[in-house]
Structures are given as C-alpha cells and as structure tokens.
Amino acid sequence: MKLVEHFESGLDAPICLTWELTYACNLACVHCLSSSGRRDPRELSTAECKAVIDELERMQVFYVNIGGGEPTVRKDFWELVEYATAHHVGVKFSTNGHRIDAERAAWLRGNDYVDVQISLDGATAAVNDRVRGAGSYNTAVAALQHLAGTGCKLSVVVTRENVGQLDDFKAIADTYGAQLRLTRLRPSGRGADVWDTLHPTQAQQRIVYDWLLRHGESVLTGDSFFHLAAYGSALPGLNLCGAGRVVCLIDPVGDVYACPFAIHETFLAGNIRTAGFAPVWRESDLFRELREPQTGGACASCGMYDACRGGCMAAKFFTGLPLDGPDPECVMGHGEPALATAIPRKSSVDHSIRRRAMVPVTIVQRPCNESPV
Amino acid sequence: MAFDLERGWALSPQVALRPEPFGALAYHFGTRRLSFLKSRTLLAVVESLAEQPSARAACEAAGVTSDQLPQYEKALSTLADTGMIE
Amino acid sequence: MLDPEVVEEDAPVEEPEEELVEEDLLVEDVSIDGMCGVY
Numbered sequence: 093m094k095l096v097e098h099f100e101s102g103l104d105a106p107i108c109l110t111w112e113l114t115y116a117c118n119l120a121c122v123h124c125l126s127s128s129g130r131r132d133p134r135e136l137s138t139a140e141c142k143a144v145i146d147e148l149e150r151m152q153v154f155y156v157n158i159g160g161g162e163p164t165v166r167k168d169f170w171e172l173v174e175y176a177t178a179h180h181v182g183v184k185f186s187t188n189g190h191r192i193d194a195e196r197a198a199w200l201r202g203n204d205y206v207d208v209q210i211s212l213d214g215a216t217a218a219v220n221d222r223v224r225g226a227g228s229y230n231t232a233v234a235a236l237q238h239l240a241g242t243g244c245k246l247s248v249v250v251t252r253e254n255v256g257q258l259d260d261f262k263a264i265a266d267t268y269g270a271q272l273r274l275t276r277l278r279p280s281g282r283g284a285d286v287w288d289t290l291h292p293t294q295a296q297q298r299i300v301y302d303w304l305l306r307h308g309e310s311v312l313t314g315d316s317f318f319h320l321a322a323y324g325s326a327l328p329g330l331n332l333c334g335a336g337r338v339v340c341l342i343d344p345v346g347d348v349y350a351c352p353f354a355i356h357e358t359f360l361a362g363n364i365r366t367a368g369f370a371p372v373w374r375e376s377d378l379f380r381e382l383r384e385p386q387t388g389g390a391c392a393s394c395g396m397y398d399a400c401r402g403g404c405m406a407a408k409f410f411t412g413l414p415l416d417g418p419d420p421e422c423v424m425g426h427g428e429p430a431l432a433t434a435i436p437r438k439s440s441v442d443h444s445i446r447r448r449a450m451v452p453v454t455i456v457q458r459p460c461n462e463s464p465v
Numbered sequence: 466m467a468f469d470l471e472r473g474w475a476l477s478p479q480v481a482l483r484p485e486p487f488g489a490l491a492y493h494f495g496t497r498r499l500s501f502l503k504s505r506t507l508l509a510v511v512e513s514l515a516e517q518p519s520a521r522a523a524c525e526a527a528g529v530t531s532d533q534l535p536q537y538e539k540a541l542s543t544l545a546d547t548g549m550i551e
Numbered sequence: 552m553l554d555p556e557v558v559e560e561d562a563p564v565e566e567p568e569e570e571l572v573e574e575d576l577l578v579e580d581v582s583i584d585g586m587c588g589v590y
Contacts, residue, residue, distance in 0.1 A: 095487065095501060095503060095579065098485070098486065098487045103485060104485075105483075107490065107492075107499065107583075107586060108583055108586055108589055109589065110588070110589050110590060125590070152481060152483045154481060154483075154490075154492040154494075154499070154583065155492070155497070155583045157589045157590065159590065180481065180494075182492075182494055182497070182583070186590060204494075204495060205494055207497070247590070273584070275590060309582070312582070312584045313584075314584055314585075314586070314587065314589055314590060315584075315585050315586055315587035316587055316590075318587055328581070328582065328585060329581065329582070329584075329585035329586070329587070330581060330585050330586055330587070332587070333587055333588070334586045334587050334588040334589075335587075335588045338586055338588075339586050339587070339588035339589055340588070341588075350588075351587075351588035352588065352589075352590055353588070353590075404587075488577075492583065497582060497583045497584070498580055498581075498582060498583070499580070499581050499582065499583050499585070500578055500579065500580050500581075501578065501579045501580075501581070502577065502578060503576070503577050503578065503579065504577055507577050507578070536575065536577060537577065539575075539576070539577070540576070540577035540578045543576075543578040543580065544578060547580055
C-alpha cells in the first residue's frame with residue numbers, strides 16, 4: 093500500500109485535529125466557517141476539556157489547533173493551553189488577536205510548545221474589515237506587534253478581494269517575523285452566504301497556485317489547496333482530504349465532525365459525552381465510511397484524479413454538488429456545469445449573533461452565464 | 466552529510482514515536498516536523514538505538530541485511546538531519 | 552458495475568510483509584501543517 097492509501101484508510105488516532113473551544117466570538121466575520129457569535133450554553137466544562145486533553149495524550153495526538161469562535165474569550169483558555177502542553181499535546185491556537193496583550197505575548201514567547209495563529213483577511217484595513225468587521229485589522233496588527241519575532245503564524249483566507257495583496261501579506265508577515273499561511277475559502281458556515289461573491293475566480297486560483305509554488309515551504313497552506321495539484325506540481329503537504337482519516341473537529345459542545353469545514357449533521361460522527369473521543373474516532377459509522385476506499389466516482393476517468401483526489405468534500409457538499417463528482421473550483425472547470433443548477437446547503441448549527449440574512453457584503457444572485465475564466 | 470553508523474545514537478528527547486501498521490509516525494515537538502517511518506523494521510531500529518552501542522548494531526539486531534543497510538543508513542541520516550535522532 | 556482497482560499497475564508481485572518496496576526512501580518528512588482539515 094502506498095503511504096497515502098494508509099492515511100486514506102484512517103489511523104487509530106488522528107495526527108492532529110481542530111478543537112473549537114467556544115462558539116462565542118467578539119467578531120462576526122462574514123465567512124465564518126463555524127457560524128460563531130453566541131456562546132452555546134452546553135459548552136464543555138473545564139473538567140470535561142481536561143478529560144479530552146487526557147485522552148488526546150493517551151492517543152498520542154501530536155498537535156491540536158484550538159479555535160472557535162474566539163478561543164481566548166473562555167476564562168479557562170490559558171489554563172487549558174498550559175494543561176495541554178504539560179500533557180504532551182502541542183497547541184496552535186487561532187485567534188483574531190483579542191486579548192493578546194504584552195503580558196500574554198511575553199508568556200507565549202517563553203513557551204516553546206504553543207503556536208499562535210493570527211487571522212487576517214486583508215493587507216489593508218479597507219479590505220480586511222469588509223470581511224472581519226471594523227477595527228479587526230487593528231486588533232490583528234496589535235497582536236502581531238506584541239508577538240513580533242516569535243515566528244507566530246499569520247493566516248489568511250484567500251478571497252476574490254485579497255488575491256491582489258499576496259505580496260503585501262508576505263511583507264506584513266516578514267515585518268513581524270511571522271510565518272505567512274494562505275488558506276482556501278470554503279462555502280462552510282456563514283461562508284455559504286458569501287461564497288459566490290468572495291471565492292476566487294479560476295484566473296485568480298491560477299495566480300494563487302503560481303504564487304504558492306514560487307514561495308515553496310516558506311508559506312504554509314495547511315494543505316488546503318490540494319485540489320490545485322491538478323495544475324501540475326503538488327504543493328507541500330499530504331495532498332489528500334484528511335477528514336475522518338487523520339484529522340477531525342471536536343466542537344464546543346463535544347460533537348465530533350469529520351472536519352471544521354463540515355459542521356453539518358451529515359458529517360457528525362458522534363459526541364464525546366457518550367463515551368469519550370476515542371470510541372467516536374475509532375468506531376463511528378461516518379468515519380468507517382470515510383475510511384473505505386474511494387473510487388473517485390465521476391472524477392475517476394479524469395487524468396487529474398490522482399493529483400487532486402476529487403477536491404474538497406465540504407466545498408462540494410455546501411455548494412450542493414454531488415460528493416462523488418468534481419470540486420466546485422475544479423481547475424479543469426468540471427465543476428462549473430453542475431454549479432449552474434446546484435442548490436447550496438446550509439447547516440442548522442448556527443451560533444451567529446445576527447440573523448444570517450443580515451450580512452454587510454452584498455449577495456449577488458449566481459448568474460447562469462458566468463464564465464468559468 | 467555522511468551518517469556515522471559506528472557511533473551510538475538515540476531518539477531526541479523532544480520526539481514522540483507512535484507505532485503504526487505501516488511503520489511509525491515521529492513528531493518533533495520543537496521543530497513541528499512530522500516524519501513517516503515507512504517500515505516496522507525501521508521503527509525497531511529507532512526504538513533500540515539508545516540501548517545499542519552503534520546504529521549498525523541496532524540495524525543488525527532488527528534483522529536488517531547487508532543489502533538493505535544502505536537504505537537504512539539513508540533513512541537514519543534523514544532522521545539525523547531533521548533532528549529526530551541525535 | 553466495475554470492481555474498484557485493488558492492485559497498482561506497477562506493484563511488485565511479491566512484497567516483503569511490512570516493507571514498501573516501490574519507494575526507496577524509508578523516511579518521508581512533512582510539516583505538521585501539511586494536513587488538510589486543520590485551519
């Protein structure tokens with residue numbers, strides 16, 4: 093078996109996973125993949141969180157991405173981060189910069205096993221704040237300043253509006269001694285509401301791919317652009333969908349999903365409150381299904397399938413495309429015909445503070461004569 | 466970079482080794498690098514390094530033949546380069 | 552209905568039980584960031 097096949101058939105424990113600690117958030121980003129905003133009253137307690145960490149330690153999960161919502165709003169956040177690193181679980185936490193003051197930055201600077209990832213979606217306040225809200229650019233930059241020289245990550249979701257700023261993002265990262273990370277916009281959570289107008293065009297995707305190739309391993313991607321491998325050389329990373337196989341999501345109320353971009357009952361494997369995390373990972377019906385050999389479906393006859401693996405399950409699901417067909421952003425354009433008539437799906441898991449209809453970005457009806465280029 | 470098979474080696478203290486059906490995963494908590502060891506024999510070699518007087522002895526004890534030794538030397542060299550073993 | 556491919560075109564006929572012979576390198580290295588599904 094090739095190594096990639098071993099991973100696609102799943103491991104006894106994740107290699108790393110995302111753990112959303114809270115649905116509460118001080119921001120209301122238009123594309124939030126977890127539709128965060130309001131705290132869920134059923135959130136895991138501090139004791140329950142520590143029990144999860146104990147289990148991750150036993151299972152030898154190496155690295156956890158702690159996110160949310162905004163994880164720093166939890167009063168026990170710093171205690172949990174310390175508990176995790178003291179129990180052999182490496183931590184990266186994803187933050188908008190909230191509560192990253194000089195004192196916290198000093199603590200982080202001294203902790204070798206915690207990575208900080210600051211979210212920013214525009215190299216200027218004008219571009220960023222349209223998506224993340226007024227003042228969010230300043231909050232992120234203030235955090236970067238406090239964390240200067242620590243090698244923290246600066247993570248950007250690539251959109252139609254910021255593709256022209258890739259060099260500027262690199263410059264910001266370099267200014268603060270941070271590592272730049274570019275990631276893919278998915279039509280997940282509130283992302284479903286704005287995907288039509290915010291996702292990069294085919295031409296822009298090509299620009300992103302070429303830019304990433306030029307920058308090699310100096311720019312991270314979280315393997316989120318593996319569907320672009322169909323253009324030619326694969327980008328660094330495993331180049332496969334890890335959902336339910338090597339990664340998954342634990343959400344604030346203990347629900348386990350295949351991945352953070354798939355918060356929908358279709359991809360709900362179970363809940364840790366039943367019997368812990370391990371039984372869900374190892375025995376859930378959903379994860380067993382995901383670990384069966386994938387035949388490629390409609391993509392199997394395409395010469396690119398070995399490279400692109402049929403793209404992102406979540407991107408297909410939320411744009412209403414069949415899971416055994418092309419990715420909506422398939423670089424060969426094979427996703428376009430189905431997209432014209434597909435009906436997008438939404439998740440009922442929604443902790444948005446405002447009703448979903450009220451978003452600052454204008455939603456344009458999907459035109460049926462949209463050119464794929 | 467030439468790898469010294471004749472000296473003693475050990476897994477770096479910051480590395481976690483996780484056996485897998487295909488071999489093992491090794492994660493370095495300091496560098497955030499993840500290595501896939503693609504054989505159970507290589508896992509056995511790495512696990513026994515600290516107890517063996519040399520990397521060569523560890524390979525022999527794990528059943529590595531002289532034909533296979535260059536491949537294992539290369540693997541150990543990679544692990545040394547990335548700080549997984551020291 | 553076609554059976555899924557279970558044998559790689561160029562897979563060796565006999566394979567030592569736990570060795571992957573189609574790859575020369577016994578160690579592959581990737582960043583912990585190289586896994587899709589972790590934002």
